[in-house]
Amino acid sequence: MLTKAKTEGVSNRRSCGLLMIQRRRVTRWQRRQRCGISLQNGRPGPAQALNRLLPVEQEQVLALARQTEYADLSHRQLTVLAWEQQIVWVSFSTVYRLLREGRLMTARCQRRLPSGRRLAPERRELSGPNQRWCWDISYLLTFERGIYLYLYIVLDEYSRKILAWQVSATLTAHEAKRVLDAALVAENILDLPEDRRPEIINDHGRQLKAKPVRELLKQHEMPQRFARPRTPNDNPYVEAAFSTVKRDPDYPERFQGQTDAENYFREYVPWYNTRHYHSGLDYVTPDEAHHGLRAAILAERVRRHEEQRKLRKEVWQREKNEDSAEKAAAQEETAKNYALKCPTFGDHDLVKVFAFGGQGAFSAEAAEKFS
Numbered sequence: 337m338l339t340k341a342k343t344e345g346v347s348n349r350r351s352c353g354l355l356m357i358q359r360r361r362v363t364r365w366q367r368r369q370r371c372g373i374s375l376q377n378g379r380p381g382p383a384q385a386l387n388r389l390l391p392v393e394q395e396q397v398l399a400l401a402r403q404t405e406y407a408d409l410s411h412r413q414l415t416v417l418a419w420e421q422q423i424v425w426v427s428f429s430t431v432y433r434l435l436r437e438g439r440l441m442t443a444r445c446q447r448r449l450p451s452g453r454r455l456a457p458e459r460r461e462l463s464g465p466n467q468r469w470c471w472d473i474s475y476l477l478t479f480e481r482g483i484y485l486y487l488y489i490v491l492d493e494y495s496r497k498i499l500a501w502q503v504s505a506t507l508t509a510h511e512a513k514r515v516l517d518a519a520l521v522a523e524n525i526l527d528l529p530e531d532r533r534p535e536i537i538n539d540h541g542r543q544l545k546a547k548p549v550r551e552l553l554k555q556h557e558m559p560q561r562f563a564r565p566r567t568p569n570d571n572p573y574v575e576a577a578f579s580t581v582k583r584d585p586d587y588p589e590r591f592q593g594q595t596d597a598e599n600y601f602r603e604y605v606p607w608y609n610t611r612h613y614h615s616g617l618d619y620v621t622p623d624e625a626h627h628g629l630r631a632a633i634l635a636e637r638v639r640r641h642e643e644q645r646k647l648r649k650e651v652w653q654r655e656k657n658e659d660s661a662e663k664a665a666a667q668e669e670t671a672k673n674y675a676l677k678c679p680t681f682g683d684h685d686l687v688k689v690f691a692f693g694g695q696g697a698f699s700a701e702a703a704e705k706f707s
Contacts, residue, residue: 338362389434393424397434411435456570457537457561462494465626466523469493470537471516471544472574473507474581476597477590485597487581488512490519491574493537495626496614498577498605499523503597509546516552530557537571539563576616580608 341351352359365375389397400406400423401414409417411432418424418431435441462468470493476485488502488511500519504511516536520526525533536558538544545562553560563570581587581604591597609626613619620630 389424389426389430393426394434396424397426397431398438398440401435401438401440411441454564456567457563464628465492465494465497466525466528466534467494468537469499469519469534470571470574471512471519472538472571472578473512473541473543474578476503479590479592485591485594486511487578487597487601488515489574489577490515491577492534492622492626493573495622496573496577496617497609497622497626501601501605503594503601505594507543509543509548512543512546513548513552516549520556525558526556533558535559535561537561537563539568539571540565580612 337355338348338351342348348362349359352362368375397414397418400418400421406414406417412428414435415426415428415431418426432441459468469490471488471490474487474489476487478485486504486507488500488504489498490500491497492499499522500515502511502515502518533556536553538560540562543549545560550560568575584604586604588600591600609623610621612621614622614625617625617630618634620633624630624633
């Protein structure tokens with residue numbers, strides 16, 4: 337680049353200023369190039385370190401790592417062990433490099449296979465309500481420090497409808513089983529064939545995976561799947577429902593007691609199901625989505641939107657036509673008035689008046705020509 341610029345009449349000093357590099361660096365590059373030395377970046381320092389490990393020391397480190405009793409130690413633990421046993425004094429990075437070169441950085445001991453708790457729950461595509469439920473428990477604040485109420489919610493993932501809820505002062509498997517029983521009764525799940533009953537997803541809370549709950553789900557042939565620990569994204573719909581509940585402008589933040597909380601949610605849940613336009617459902621209510629009305633409502637909205645667009649277009653076109661007709665009438669009236677003042681003014685001249693005057697207003701040129 338600099339050579340080509342110099343042939344074009346730009347000096348090296350000017351080119352280096354434009355490229356914001358030092359001129360002496362360019363001079364050094366050019367000198368190395370003339371001597372046949374590569375300009376590629378090399379590793380700094382000598383090719384071999386003067387304090388590099390001796391071959392016998394390398395063998396001692398590898399022999400220590402290959403011992404069965406130390407198979408589960410990390411490279412840092414092996415390094416400290418070599419120090420303590422007065423075998424060799426090396427750094428952590430040196431031991432890591434030796435183990436990597438000796439292919440000893442993989443698992444060097446028998447480990448348990450994954451238990452499955454780190455796998456995200458499988459989610460098949462849903463085509464209707466009551467195919468997958470999710471549920472969880474959320475804390476509700478009270479006016480007494482350290483004392484909480486607990487909101488249990490069972491949610492349908494397809495429609496986001498709250499199928500059952502309960503406020504309790506205790507966190508127990510019995511309360512969890514009660515709210516699950518309420519959802520089963522409300523949706524008549526036991527009348528469905530076993531292969532059409534919903535699966536249920538929850539986290540690893542003790543109340544949600546307790547033996548009474550597992551036995552209930554097993555009895556009714558409802559598969560239970562678990563979210564990964566500390567991964568709320570595996571159970572996002574019920575978490576979003578809790579967020580919607582607590583971000584509502586009328587949410588009181590704290591409750592006087594269990595009765596106060598029950599009275600609030602007794603009014604809130606019907607509103608949420610029947611009047612809350614859910615953003616995840618294209619702004620239809622959960623109850624409408626649960627009853628299969630979502631597609632028809634969206635189609636009707638599109639149809640009405642198109643009709644309104646056509647109506648607006650017709651209105652604007654009609655007003656435009658009316659304005660054009662009014663302007664044409666005004667032009668004609670003005671021309672006739674001028675013709676009355678000029679007896680020699682004929683129809684042929686009337687056309688010329690329109691041409692010269694434009695938009696119904698006579699220009700000075702037209703008035704002079706036809707006066």
